[in-house]
Amino acid sequence: METMKQYIEDAEKALLHTYNRYQVVLDKGDGVYLYDIEGKKYLDFCAGIAVFALGYNNKKYNDALKNQIDKVIHTSNYYYNVPAIEAAKKIKAVSGMDRVFFTNSGAEAVEGAIKAARKYAYLKDGSTDHEIIAMEHSFHGRTFGALSVTGNPKYREAFAPMIGNVRFAKMNDFESVIEQVNEKTCAILFETVQGEGGIYPAEEAFMKSIKKLCEEKDILLILDEIQCGMGRTGYMYAWQRYGIRPDIMTTAKALGCGIPVGAFLLTEKVGANSLTSGDHGTTYGGNPLAGAAINIVLDLFEENHIIDNVKETGAYLEKKLDELVREYDCIETRRGAGLMQGLVFDRPVGDIITKALDRGLILINAGMNIIRFVPPLIITKEHVDEMTAILRTCLDAE
Ligand SMILES: Cc1ncc(COP(=O)(O)O)c(C=O)c1O
Known part of the structure; x- marks a missing residue:
């Protein structure tokens, strides 16, 4: 060797x-x-x-994946498959969200969330110059949409131009958010607990003020739970601590515990008024193996x-x-x-x-x-x- x-x-x-x-x-x-x-x-x-x-080498997790591999790994999203249907029901139950779109990674979940927010705003007024407010020091992934809302210039600089119409505010500084809001703002996006940027949890007053602002102005609140979600902060999703619910949220990482999966989740209101047939898709997202991984992960979360x-x-x-x-x-x-x-x-x-x-x-x-x-x-x-x-x-x- x-x-x-x-x-x-x-x-x-x-x-x-x-x-x-x-x-x-x-x-x-x-x-x-x-x-x-x-x-x-x-x-x-x-x-x-x-x-x-x-943890590694979890027998029940390994067996569930092996069983699914022996049945079928991939079928495409042109057809239904039972593991994905079960996974969608379970993830709805633990999150309290209404609609699920499965992706293969965190960054793709963020991409989908951005598309859903833009489409929601587009359907309201037909214009295509809506803006998103994200936070300084945030990290949302390496694809262009996700990179565009990542608040660390070091990651973005060499790859300009970004998707555009993104403004940055300061985490836990509500006034700095207000300064960036205008009639074009369609979404405010941040990690409930900033991870890469230095482990900054959203303060309760900040979260509640933003939620109120979003409700008043029909701005969508998008929470990125890719790192801080899935039980990591002592709540299935970190936002559950604040007694609020986002309009869109992203999840990945521990959702598949190693099988590359992610998802963005929407409320019924946003789901029914944003992405529709032909607007978004993925070859692998929510395939039977991904579904099996999510199912066994959520089962073991409960059991253990x-x-x-x-x-x-x-x-x-x-x-x-x-x-x-x-x-x-x-x-x-x-x-x-x-x-x-x-x-x-x-x-x-x-x-x-x-x-x-x-x-x-x-x-x-x-x-x-x-x-x-x-x-x-x-x-x-x-x-x-x-x-x-x-x-x-x-x-x-x-
Ligand atoms: C908060 C957050 N969002 C998005 C991402 C991107 O996820 P992925 O690496 O699966 O694309 C990460 C990855 O570290 C993350 O921590």
């Missing part, structure tokens, strides 16, 4: 260099642990960037009381991270909700993350100075203790 070094060399010769990858070739997983091809074990507090909620675990273990993680904030001068603060947390440092965190990897702990950043904690949602307090013990040794070695 090739060595890890050889594989990495091969990868760097063959793959387009769009990532500065950590120098590890991962091979398999079990529970909350990953193993590299040399057998080294890692405690995983990244979960494939907030994807693998149920995932949300309860997030509430309990999330509170414990907060407590332990707060202890680190008090102990280490280089840590400025902690932000987050449930099992989506960030530790804000006074310096870049790259070295600490590399040290952690050497010591068998997988962490990721969110921006230069923030360590992000988005572990599988099945972690226990013991795993949190194991993580903080390793992290301490890295901080002590700084």
Whole structure:
């Protein structure tokens, strides 16, 4: 077998260099642990960037996918299939939304949400110059629509022009939103908890003011739940904490727990007055394998009381991270909700993350100075203790 070094060399010769990858070739997983091809074990507090909620090598999940593979994987959206129908019913039930469109990724879900909002506005007045308000420091994906509403110029600059008619406001600053609103505004779009931008949860007053504004002006509220959704904050969808409902929402990542799926969901009002036959489509979205993945994920969420675990273990993680904030001068603060947390440092965190990897702990950043904690949602307090013990040794070695 090739060595890890050889594989990495091969990868760097063959793959387009769009990532500065950590120098590890991962091979398999079990529970909350990953193993590299040399057998080294890692405690995983990244979960494939907030994807693998149920932990690795979950037998029921694996069996459900294997069964579906043996039946049929793909049929196209010209026909109905039972896994997608069941998945749509379940996702409606857990979200309280009314209509579902399945995609293959988060970015595609955002694209669909933008199209639905523009079409809704177009049907009202027939004009095609509507505007969307998004937030600074947001991240919505790499396709052109998603990139256009991503509030970090670094990601957009070289690829201009964007889709246009997007204005940016400041997260948790209602006045800054008001400044951008005009008669052309068709939607306000943001992550309920900003992920890549540095783990910023929407404040309750901000969320409620925006909802009220949207209702008054018939502006659509679009919430991106791709990273913060699926139980991660202790609610199935993070917006459920605020007692509001968006007009459109996006979901992906943990929805398929590794099978590439996403969805955008709409209220009946928006569903009935936006995208219609021929307006939008996808070859793979909602195929039987994707449907089977969503079904088993949502079943296992219920069976394993995932949300309860997030509430309990999330509170414990907060407590332990707060202890680190008090102990280490280089840590400025902690932000987050449930099992989506960030530790804000006074310096870049790259070295600490590399040290952690050497010591068998997988962490990721969110921006230069923030360590992000988005572990599988099945972690226990013991795993949190194991993580903080390793992290301490890295901080002590700084
Ligand atoms: C909030 C948010 N929206 C959208 C996306 C894009 O999702 P994908 O990478 O599946 O296209 C991400 C990915 O990190 C995300 O965190």
